[in-house]
Structures are given as C-alpha cells and as structure tokens.
Amino acid sequence: MVQRLKEVDVVVIGVGMVGSIVAKELAAAGYKVVGLERGEARFTVPQFQSPAIHDELRFDIRKALMQDNTREAVTFRNHSSETALPIRRWESFLPGTGLGGSMVHWNGQTYRFQANDFELATRTRERYGRHFLDPDVTIQDWGVTYDDLEPHYDRFEYLLGTSGKAGNIKGQVVPGGDPFESPRSREYPTPPQKEHYSGAMFRKAASGLGYHPFPQPSSNLSQPYTNPEGIKLNACVFCGFCERYACEHFAKSVPQTIILPVLLANPNFELRTGCQVQRINLDSTRKKATGVTYIDAVGREFEQPASLVITSSFALNNVRMLLLSRIGTPYDPTTAKGVVGRNYAYQTMSSVASFFGEDVFINPFMASGASGTLINDFAGDNFDHSGLGFIGGSFIGAVNTNGRPIQYHPVPPGTPSWGKGWKDAVVKHYNHTVMFSLHGSSVSTRQNYLDLDPTYKDAWGQPLLRMTFDFPQNDLEMAAYVTAKAVEIGKAMGAKQVAGSPRKGPYTTTQYQTTHNTGGTVMGSDPGTSVVNRYLQSWDVPNVFVIGASAYPQNASWNPTNTLGALTYWAIDAIKNKYLKNPGRLVSA
C-alpha cells in the first residue's frame, strides 16, 4: 500500500553536492524541503575517521563508498549491435552513494572550463570551418556562457575554499597562475598547496620547453579556512587517501565540510536516508510533476507530493530518473531523434610514466588528491588544431597522488606482469617514478548514448540504465597527439626511460579511468537537441529541474566538478529569483 505524505514545497532527489546546495538555498529562503537520499547518513566523525578509513582493500578494491551494484548496476556495450551486460564490479567509473554523494570520495581537483568550451560548436566552426569535424560528432553550445557562470564559479570556489593561484584576474594575466584561464573576478580563496619535488621537476622542464606551468587548483586545502557559510575547514596533511576515500581531517571540501552542518540545522529541511526514488509522478497532462514515489529501507512505498522536484543525483542516475518517469523523448540513435540519453560523453584519460634512477626520490605516498603542477598548453582550444583533424585536448600534469601500496605499482614496459621479476621492478621503481596525468576532453557523437536496458532490472524491479559507448576517433587522435607532447616533457626532466600510454580503444569498463560521466540530459537553447533549458529546467515539465553533469553537451579537458558547482548556483538563482516568483517556463520553447 502506498502511503501518501503531506505535500511539501520542494523535493530533492539525491543529497550530494548539488542536492545539499539547492536544499540549503531553498530552505534558507523559507521553503519546506525534503531531501531523499538512497544511501546512509555519514559524517566526518565517526564514519570518516582513521584507521578504518585508510583500509585500501575495503575502499580501493571493494569500493565501499560506491553505489551498490548488486542492487542497482548499469549495463554496458560498446556498440548498439551488441547486447549490453551489467557492470558487476565498478572499475572504469565509480558513482558514489550516501549523504554527500560522489563528492565525498573525490580528489578535489577544482578547475573552471574556459569560455570557449561553452560555445564549442560555434567557435569550432568559426575557427576551423564547417567541415572540420566528422558529421557524427554532435557537439553543441551550452546555452550559457562563461560570463554568465563566472560569479557562480566564484561563489562555489569560495564555498570550497579552493587552494590555487589565479592566472587571469579581470583580463590581467597574473604571473604564477594559468595564463590560458578565462578571466576570474578575484584570486582563489587560499594559496596553492605545497609543490612536490616531481612538480618542481615538471615545472622546470615544461618552462624550458616554452610551456606555462601552474599549481593544480585543489580543494584539499593549503591552510585553515572559514567559508561564507561560517564552516571551518583544516589544512590538508598530505596523507594520500583522497580519491575513493573520505577525509578524516575536515580538510577536503565535501558537503559534510562545506554546507551540510548549515543545511541540517535548518528546520525547513528534512533529510530522509535509505529512500530509493522510483519515479517522478506527473499529472494527467504529463506537463506537471506532482511529486515523487519512493521506497524506504524496509520496503515501504511512499508518495511525497511536492510543488517543485529537483533531481540532483549522479549524472547517470539523473538520466535514468527521467527515463523511468517518462519525462522527455528518449533518444533514438537510428533516427538521431529524441533527447533523453543523447550526447553521453566521458573523458579521455592518458598517462605518461617517467622512470628515474634510484638517486631521485619522489615519495608518491605523500600527496593530496590535487597537489600537482600542470600545463594547459595542450588543453581545450589553447593550441591551433588546423591540419590536426581533431578538436579538444588535455591538461598535462605531474600529479603526486594515490601512491598507495595495493594499487600503485609503476613499472616500465616489458616488466613481467607477476612473479619475482615484477616484484623486483616494483621495489626498484616505486619511489623513483613520476606519473603524468593527461586529462582529455570527450566529444559527443551520434552513436554514444544512454537508454533503459530491455533485460536487466534493479532490486526494485525497475530497468537498469544501459550505456552504449566507445571512444570517438576524434578523441583517440587527440590522446595520441597530447601524449607525444607529454613524453617530450618527461625526457626533458632527465628521466632514464619515458613510457607514454595514450588512451586507445575500445573503451572498457574493467579499467579505472575517471568518474566524469557527462551528458544525457543536456542543456541548450533548442528543445530538439536538449532536455533542459539554460536554467536546467525541463522543457517538457517546467516544475522539474535536472541539475548534474548530465547537463554537459560534451566534456571539456578538465575535471567537471567546479563547473557543476557553478551551474548549481546559476540554476538555484534562477529558481529562487525567477521560477518561484512566477512558476512556469523560464524560457519559451
């Protein structure tokens, strides 16, 4: 029997980074807000404390903080001619679950996208001509510009306390920062983290080659910080347990350390954990949402009526929620019509390992998730792509991170993959290797998309999300080009041996790459090619907002979190100041 609950103003699906921010803003504005979180409540104390949190087997190998894929998996295939199978064990990407969401286990890399990224289709046509790209590439403009988002990037970075060095303040290039960045209105809230020896070597070599190194912007903080919500964070101690772990030191910016204490203290907000939302309910016109239906941890079914529904779960789950609720037309790759599930994109990750002699000590265990030194000379459209045949790029950085004993064993190519030869090589190289991270953009294409699986269901009997994805040729060519540039930097650092690993196809879900899944509910100015308008409001059901990296029409050369934070503040401003004053469509179709 479904129990119908008392109506509230707003229901938020997923209380992670986005959900915490929107709920806090709306509760503070006087609205009654219910946050439905499928996972458990958890806090820095006691859940994130060491020594338990430093259990590499539990968190790294067994993925204790991730979505439970025995109950709710994703099915995968490379091509629509294949049969998709469920991902039984997360490897390629790691969607989190529980209060605070995936941000709890992030590395804290906090970049902005560049102005060019938000108008990628237009600017690519202008610079390289109409016929530069493969016709199957479906990149498009976002419907917002960098200038629209700048104040919201600023607000989000100050919420986090991000540690970095500006490269461009209001159009003035600032020495020491990234000269390619689009203008920011002011300096980062806190100075950069300390530079590692590997970063110093990279800086010297990259400068010598004429590139422009800068410190990686990090939300593992360089010094104590009190954010505008009045919450205090500590400085990072470089323990090296960031990605896949939670931080015990109140030093990594996650909902628990930046906003949840304020949200949870507001009586207008009610958090319900262990609640699996089944669908957003619509009225008979199917143009208005009436609330959501969810099942709690003991299996009771509830209907929670609400005037406004905000879905703020992980990108893939946002897409699935719209498909399960039958909001918007599902994308069909055979006709290229429909929008929900369209333009799924990822990130094209490559790496370079530089092996040094035993007199060079790197200490990879001593790290934060974002204490590197980088260049953006080969990211985005910061270099001329004429004649190259591809768009996009990668940042290249020497990033000391995650040098933990079970998972981190850099060895040169040709090393045996097991046995004494392998062990000897691990001992020899562990402390004398510099790893470069090459974090590459991803174009959307006609063939890559998300839909509901026809066969496999979750623990509640609902179809799983099906992913159809392979690397576009554009991105593989980009990876090969940028990796070759990075190998030159490794050689200039004086390494004895440099091994480049450009990303190659086919895409596999059995190897960790990144959790930057984007697209599927993309934003834009044309309802024919987007699911939500520039304010992340559903074109079809105006009292539903879909906030997540699922809104990105394609993915840029940088980690997506900061842009999602900016979009969240952008959307919530529109909800508070426009939508709630006059509910209805914010953009006419």
Next chain:
Amino acid sequence: MRLRRTDTGLTLALAALITVATHGIAHAKAAAPASAKVCQGCHGVHGEGNAPAAIPRLAGQSAEYLRKQLEDYASGDRANPIMKNFAKPLTHADMEALAAYFSTASAPRTAIPSTASAADLDFGQELARQGSEVKRVQACDSCHGPDGVGVLHAAPYLAGQSAEYLTSALTSFQQRTRKNDPGKLMTSVAGQLDASDIAAAAAYFSSLPSNAP
C-alpha cells in the same frame, strides 16, 4: 557511538607494530653530550620529565621532533622564555646531539595517579580515537598513531606524557604562542576545543603507558 575505554586488544596490537616501526630503527644509544646537563636539570637525568611541573618527558621522543622544537624555541616560533634562553646559544650540531641523546634515552615512567574522573577519561579517549563531529575535530590518533604512540617524521608521542604539559601545549596552540605546526593543524584543532576538552584529552593520554624505552 562511544568507544569503550577497555576496548584495546586490536589497538594494542597495532600499537606494538607501530612501535616497532618507529622505534625499531632508532639509532644505538647516543652518548650524553656535555650540554645535556642543563636539560637534565629540569627534564631529568634520563629525560623522564617532571609531570606536575608541566615539564615534558623527552625520553624516546623522535630526534627529528626534538631538534625542531629546539630550533623553534630559538627562533620564537614556539614562544617560551625559559626554553628560548637555553635554545638560543645552541649550535645546530648541539641541537642534533641533544635530540639524538634524548631520543634514545631510557626512562622508566613513574605513573602518577590521575585526578581526572572516569567520565573525563572516557571523553578524552573518545576525542583521541574518534574525534568529535560537534567540535569538528578529527581523532588525535589519526596523526599521533594508535593510542598516541607517535609516528616517526609526522607527530610526537602523547602516550604517557605529562597531563600538565599536554594541557599547556594545547593551550599554547590555542593562544597562538606556539606557531610551529605545519598547516596550522594543531592551531585549528586546539581552537575548536575548550578548556575541559583539553583537560580530558590530556588526562587520557597521560593515563596511557608510555611506549618509550
């Protein structure tokens, strides 16, 4: 989710491992340099300290930590008029020699009955092992090792240290007369604690057996 103070089996096993890791590689006993006489006047012949007088135990503390404290007393990063007078005239080599000597010194600990209540000791243990979400402080043991045994290159031992000294050390971080903590970490932590929290944590660590030789 309080931890019971008697729940020490695994922690002691871990402590033993870390003790081996941190102290097993200590250098052979260093000879007492002539300048150690001055230290011994207050800190005891074997570096056992003088607990009621808030004079810390030095025996078995890491040489790296002890040397840094001498440097910071001299520079004023750790403000203490008495220690400044002693540290200022020392050369770098003197500091190294003193630190090496006390790091390898043996000093059996004389247990001093604690005047703290059982509730205080319980709360001290909770701060040490688990931290506090309300106070927004992490577990002391996160950096200072299981049951405060210390972690080489990172953090001094607290176990068996004088409660009076630990109180004074935390208070000096809180009042910013001690500014030699990397990343202002102890300044942040101490700033979140009030006097009764500090007393509880200090009493708890002081009640533990010292792992030092």
